[in-house]
Amino acid sequence: MNSRITTIFLSVGLLLTLWVFLFSFTDQIKLPGDNTGFEPPQPINYSHRLHAGEMRIVCQHCHTGAEVGKHAAIPSASTCMNCHKNVTAPFLEVKQEQTSADMEKRQPKLIVSTELKKLYDAVGFNPDSNKYLNKSKPIAWARVHSLADFVYFNHSAHVNSGVDCQTCHGPVETMERVRQVKDFTMGYCVNCHRTSNLSGVNGKNVHAPTDCSGCHY
Amino acid sequence: MDNKYSILREPLVLGNKSIAEVTNDIAKPLEKKSSKLWWICFLTSLLILSIGMVAVTHQISTGLGTWGLNNTIGWAFDITTFVFWIGIGHAGTLISAILFLFRQKWRTSVNRSAEAMTIFAVICAGAYILIHMGRTYFGYWLIPYPNTRGPLWVNFRSPLVWDLFAISTYLFTSLIFWYVGLIPDLATLRDRTTSKIKKGFYKFFALGWTGSNKTWHRYETVYGLLAGLATPLVVSVHTIVSWDFATSIIPGWHTTIFPPYFVAGAVFSGFAMVLTLMLVVRKVLHFEDYITLHHVENMCKIIILTGGIVGLAYATEFFIAMYSGNEYESFTFINRALGPMSWAYWIMVTCNIVAPQFFWIKKIRRNVVAVFIISIFINIGMWFERFVIIVSSLTRDYLPSSWSSYSPTIIEIATLIGSFGLFFTLFFLFARFLPMISIGEVKAVLSYGKNGEQK
Amino acid sequence: MKQNEEKNFTNETPRMHFDRRSFLKLSGFGLTGAILSSCSGGKVDKAIPLLIKPEEITPGVSNWYASTCHGCTANCGVTVKSRDGRPIKIEGNKLHPVSKGGVCAVGHAQILSLYDSHRLKGALNNGDLTSWENLDTTIKNKLEDIKDKKIYFLSGTIASPTTRNTINNFLKQFPNSKLVEYDAMSVSAILDAHKENFGARVLPRYKFEKAEVVVSIDADFLGSWISPIEFTAGYTSLRSLENNPNQFSYHVQFESRLSLTGSNADKRISVAPQEYEEILTSILENIQTNKKQKNKFINSLAEKLKEHKGKSLVVCGVNDLRLQLLTNSINYILGNYGATIDIASPSKQLNGSDEDLEILKNDVANKNVGAIFIANSNPVYDFENGNEFGKQLKNIPLVVSFASYNDETAEFSNYVCPTPHGLESWNDSQIVDGVFTITQPLINPQDDTRTIIESLNSWTNKKETSYDSIKNYWKSEIYSKTSTAPTFEKFWNKTVHDGFAEIKNNNSVRNFTNSNPPQKKSIKNINGEFALVLYEKISIRNGQNALNPWLQELQDPITKISWDNYASISRKTAETLDINEEDVLLIENGNLQIELPAHIQIGQNENTIAIAVGYGRKGTNRFTDIGPEWFQSVKTVEKNEFVGKNIFPFLKTEFVKISKTGKTRTLANSQEYNSLQLPKELGYKKEERAIFQKTSFDEYKKDQSSGSIHHGELLSLWTETPRGSDIHWGLSIDLTKCIGCSACIVSCQAENNIPVVGKDEMHRDRDLHWIRIDRYYNEYENELDVLFQPMLCQHCGNAPCETVCPVLATVHSEEGLNQQAYNRCVGTRYCANNCPYKVRRFNWFEYEHNDDREKLVLNPDVTVRERGVIEKCSMCIQRIQEIKILAKKEGRKISDGEIEPACAQSCPSQAFVFGNLKDEKSKISKLSKEKRAYHVLEEIGVKPSLTYLTRVKNREKETTQHG
């Protein structure tokens, strides 16, 4: 008898505590609405590690929207073409072809890497003639970081007040394929806003709104 | 206690029952096969409930527009009925807790079912709280639980949050109070019943009760404590409900006497409902010997008292409205009595002020049929009281441009009926499987009002 | 390319729980359902960037382009907001010399009709789609055959000089061809009268900004007459006390129905149409010969006019030559020509000629027409003999319509050459002599359409887009006249940038030749008959906007009724004939018959009955499935029925009989109680609520604070601690300036993604407009006095709504705004109940767009609200944030007047002023300190951030009563 009642009460208590714990350690356990670790496959295997990491291309070079507007905007294919009109394959492959060509005493073939091929198809670029001839079709990238529809987030406001891209997006320059590293929950945003109001961003004093209407309207 | 052997009082239980007989009388209906009458009642209420369910489903899947509300009138049937049910609940707690503290022996034969009534009523009220929300499925946001919204909790200044706490507390406490009261009787049934399933059921919930006096001793203490807690609780609950309106700024809602007024009203309507139910039960389950005319009369007397308080409150409201010289306030009340919704107001007055006056006459108090009818009137009247307060105040508030009028939709009415369906379904189930009268307590007062001799 | 864009922006239009609502419905309530519902993980949504990004477009950043509004022929100047390649908002062009930054309700609503998928998808050949090539060849061949027959080009007023030029060139090929212009609600008599008096058939430009005394005979110049926005701006400029507290114009209105203008007049006299003449003649007599008239008021008025020679203006809105001639002579004697009336550089906004039209009608009737081209008009609908005319068209070998909808006329034409929407094509217009405007397209034509110019060009074998034609025409005709700009390109670019070009012309002032007016018509008035008055509603106008749901749902500022037209009758008539509101009346004259619901209208002359035109348009039956559907819902329009009834057949009818039919029809009236005075039957003598404070100009001059009642500081129950930043946003509304034109309502609807709810919901008082204009009828010296009061969220400092919200969905921002977080709201509606102004709106249902393309109009910066949440005016928080972020980026403070909410931006009379109350120098803090300033319901201590300014009218004595 005793044990029956005890078990009933204990189990109820256990459940409650468990539940509370679940919610308190947000970083250990994933909560509904938390997409941390989301890493969808992309139509073109573009490597941020290579471009942002090795080549040290700054983020805004391609994500131009970031300091002017709401969206950091996925760059348009024309942006890629600025360089890839000429760069058609990894340096080593080209070099290899060069050497082999020299040995075989022939003109080096033009090498086009499989991924860049996709880009060229998209913009309708013909690498051999180095002209835009074919029909173009848009590239449908998979969106990695997305906030709920009822949240207004403005990149320019953050970039201009000195927040590094990495603060929210993590070390993108080390990622082959982009992955979400921070849980974009309200708690995450608010707490960051509150702390930066106290301690500033990169030593710079800022005023980050903690009003509802800072993000919701 | 001391007046145990008095001969001045009339007995609480008639027909010289022996202890064994008491057990028999009360337990019999639970052991017999369920009667045709019970089936009829049960199925009808189940049907009504399902009508309500259909309506609610339509409302939740389509939108709150399926109710007759509009930009000006945000609450009508929903909150009216919510307050109504909460009010009904109060008699239960009052009978079981307050009368217990006052050592009113006559409570024993009615408290069990009164408490049951409380619980069911609160359930109905709770259901209304849920479905009246635009996004029912986010109702749990009212609970302050740790969440991903960072430091966002709930607004403890909002009477609705007070409501949430008040009503859940009320529900849990009444439930416990009721259950604790049940344990000895469950044991009794456990020891009588022959059917295996029932035995198992009773055995589980009796928690192995033996009737040891050492337990009885502590049991009484707990019961007393619970009663002590429930008494202020029941007052606080309706006070808080009344604050939903009193803390607002709408003329007709913003009234300081609401708390006592509402509590009195609650008890008033509650007892009416108890009577309505008891008189039926008494007839159907042949409890004439336990629920005697003496009981009925006592309740009638309480109704006269609380009814008087309510009437006084109505008068005070009007007086203050006029005396304060606040233009909005005074207009609201004139409009309440003479405006487009005056019909509701006058229904309320007739049912709540006029009807109970008949109870001054002993003949009527002791005439079961008359009492039954009047109790029904009072129930109606009290529903209308809340309707008048909520709707007629909203229809015409500050800016004449936003004045509007209200008429319920079929969905709304169906939902209201459905809530009664829910209530009675639960009640009939209770009547079928649990002792309607607290066996243990009745035994304790068997000798009450007779001289000591027992068979 | 365009496709991709569309994908792009449909992607980013915000929508709460867009993809999982259906699931929610099923899961009903319960924790599991809710928790699951908040998951959005796993779902991969595509983001498709532009392949080649245009220079000026940055995703998520909106650009503004100057253009011209084509809602009516007034052609006001507008600027259009374009976001990611799609226009989403029309607003006033502050630099514009004529409209001065104002846009009316119709103008704001044009953005919605741009995305109307019911417009024609391409050219029609006898009702079925065809390619332009085929159409051109067939039409050209046909033209060959009927070369020398009579050829008509029938059009509504053509404001575009290039178009006119092209048409003329086109018609030149044919020996006897004629361009006929007409207007559905014609003012032809005005032009004819001026032809008689001045020898030039012109529509004068009325300068209300100079008229200190305005006398209007049935001219609704603030509502729908000629150029309402221009007139409103002018009119209110003489009634703005914060600029000039010692000057206030005096406005007298003689009219039979209660018009918007009449309700703003200082003195309104309700007379039957047949009495207009007497009034004019007596005024004329008095000012001519100082001969006293029987009517005392007329005398005093005449005196006033004489005192203000050259500073007064008499206008007459009746299309009757005789009355117009009288008006002209009065104005002439008062020396208003050249002062308040400009015929040197006249208006081009209405140009129709009834005379020509009659000739055309006869020719059509007598079957001697070879071809007719119909543009910018819908004759089959708006001729008094429309259907007949339609049948007659069948006898004409070639009927070409330029309608962009398959409308009444298109139905009777062999070929339809659909024209694009105003914002889809280049166009120009000449509003008044000397002001040319450019219409700049904001988006590629969504359907296979062609402008009139292009069509005509291709039939004259000219390969020229309308852009080229316009540019060429401007080069040759307009640029040559101006010497301001060095090169044409510079001139052109500036014009396109500004949206207009001002060219001073040197027309000589013509002199007045008195002409004896035509014999006065014997006006028969058999008693029991009523004078019929047709009028244009400010929303639907002559019917060309009937297909726009925003305008259909916009309540008439006077009657407060939407989604219908009706017969307005006086209370006396109603009593004598025992007619109740919503009784369906049979209105007849001979064999003409029509059934319309009755509306009892205060101020309506008892011998008249007024009916709005523009209803019963073909195509309005599409609104059957607008608004929610549920157990007891009522359709907005019955299947194959139209919104309202077409009254144009009665256009020429003067008198009608009315009788009850016994039927009734519900009218969606959104205001139930119409007076500030409490109902008499509740034992109240004359108690009036001081929420609308008013005074007379005389009183005001004596004491600027007259009429405003203050209750002083109220005690606080707790110690008030100063909170918030150095900003406190506030809005002030000048009740003297607000004329109730309702432009703000539609502007707000466009800015804040406010859905259309349909007639049934409107009837149930569930409109979702964030701003409403309360209209009260009041009495002033036993005369009707109409009060307009814009009512929106007051952003109270001690907001009652905030305290009661259980989930903190509505709380106060540190900038003094009352915020509403839709995604947090659970919909208890407690806040709405507890709002003393009743300005909170609840999403009773899921309000779907009845047209998929319409979704493109949504403002991506504003959340589309889900069912079951409360919404309300946010003071256009998205605009505030936009500017704040901009200022932050540029490291500066926000300058005063930089932020303008949608309502304030294009208010034609600038009644709204928005700004920072904590900034001493800001306009708003000055206004809020004015003597006239007061808060509505300040006695209940909610501390609103909105300030109202007492309404002043030019009267002897009138102040707020308070019981």
Added chain:
Amino acid sequence: MNKRLVVTYFNNEKDLLHATSFAKKNKYEIQDVFTPYAVHGLDDAMGLKTSKLGIVCFVLGITGAIAKLWYQIWTSATDWPINVGGKPLNSFPAFIPVTFEVTVLFAGIGTTIYFLLSDSRRWKKKIRPNYKTVTDSEFALVIVPNNAVYDFSETKNRFKQFNYLRMEEIIEKVNNEKD
């Protein structure tokens, strides 16, 4: 080791009461008394001390109150101070209602749980005589005979005066299995 118990059955509370006080007087160790309902005066007759449940209840209540009050002030004034309707961040009066409710909730539920847990220890013991009857109509007095001078018949005689229904002698195995 086994234990000998004497169980005496009565059919009304008067006799029971007298018998109990008699037993008490005569130094019989009263194991327990079983009754169908709470018999008044029996506690004194058995000489039971008032239980400490009251204190438990009080303590629990206070705990609830303090916890809740602190929680409310913390959430609305400290954790995220939001301006709600211009009210002070710590709107103390507004926090009273909830505090009260939670007090009651803690006290009520807590006490009951405590009671059930603590008492179920006693119920566990299978020392009950023929329990069909004690929950119905009969009263049973269970005494532990003091071994010194014990004689069943002797005891019978001594209790005769209380006209009991019957008197039985049962042997109870100490700590035996659960029911």
